[in-house]
Amino acid sequence: MNVVELVEVTKVYNLPRGSIRALDNVSVSIEAGDFVSIMGPSGSGKTTLLNIIGCLDVPTSGRVAIGGKDISDLGDDDLTKIRRDKIGFVFQQFNLIPTLTALENIAYPMILRGVNGHEERSKELLRSVGIDEKLGENKPNELSGGEQQRVAIARALANEPDIILADEPTGNLDSKTSKALMVLLKETNERGKTIIVVTHDPVVAGFTMKTFTLVDGRIV
Ligand SMILES: Nc1ncnc2c1ncn2[C@@H]1O[C@H](COP(=O)(O)OP(=O)(O)OP(=O)(O)O)[C@@H](O)[C@H]1O
Numbered sequence: 080m081n082v083v084e085l086v087e088v089t090k091v092y093n094l095p096r097g098s099i100r101a102l103d104n105v106s107v108s109i110e111a112g113d114f115v116s117i118m119g120p121s122g123s124g125k126t127t128l129l130n131i132i133g134c135l136d137v138p139t140s141g142r143v144a145i146g147g148k149d150i151s152d153l154g155d156d157d158l159t160k161i162r163r164d165k166i167g168f169v170f171q172q173f174n175l176i177p178t179l180t181a182l183e184n185i186a187y188p189m190i191l192r193g194v195n196g197h198e199e200r201s202k203e204l205l206r207s208v209g210i211d212e213k214l215g216e217n218k219p220n221e222l223s224g225g226e227q228q229r230v231a232i233a234r235a236l237a238n239e240p241d242i243i244l245a246d247e248p249t250g251n252l253d254s255k256t257s258k259a260l261m262v263l264l265k266e267t268n269e270r271g272k273t274i275i276v277v278t279h280d281p282v283v284a285g286f287t288m289k290t291f292t293l294v295d296g297r298i299v
């Protein structure tokens with residue numbers, strides 16, 4: 080089954096000085112259980128594509144289906160629900176909430192969803208990404224970049240999403256931490272999750288099963 084399906088998706092940003100075609104007639108099918116990378120130069124539309132798959136943005140034209148369901152005509156509330164229930168997003172700049180501890184950051188999406196036992200599960204998730212439980216009480220600024228990135232991944236996994244989207248997850252990491260992170264994502268993929276990673280790094284792309292390359296908003 081195609082867990083993600085984009086058909087002739089175009090995204091145009093209108094700015095006072097003219098319009099930018101960030102995505103130009105992009106069609107992509109990603110199967111359940113795939114581990115995919117998206118590469119391409121800066122400004123080629125990678126984040127735009129990921130945001131549309133992640134229901135954070137909507138296309139100007141074209142169709143999008145997630146989990147076999149066409150979401151092209153859904154409103155904000157329905158998109159938020161799909162995002163919360165089906166998608167885990169790992170942002171390039173982590174986007175952890177600075178005033179919450181590592182464990183509270185991980186628990187947050189479960190609390191939004193009213194999940195019972197989120198405290199225990201947050202601890203499990205923290206351990207599963209290889210972080211010592213002692214660090215659970217630390218705020219993001221008391222963690223290293225690699226640790227913050229691991230917490231961001233644990234948070235993305237919290238609601239057992241079918242799809243994990245990661246925008247340059249290794250962008251700020253040294254090569255050793257970056258490799259450990261990719262091993263973690265690979266293990267997560269082997270547990271049945273569909274993973275889509277945006278990256279500039281061929282080593283990172285080498286961990287994935289398939290690479291799409293974007294140039295000027297088109298898949299080449
Ligand atoms: N909110 C926005 N408003 C206007 N233009 C935008 C917006 N977001 C992106 N763009 C433009 O769309 C194009 C694609 O941007 P996008 O962020 O998808 O590129 P990218 O491939 O992720 O680049 P990078 O590798 O630098 O992160 C760029 O020309 C960018 O300037």
Ligand SMILES: [Mg+2]
Nearest residue numbers: 125126127246
């Ligand atoms: Mg980007």
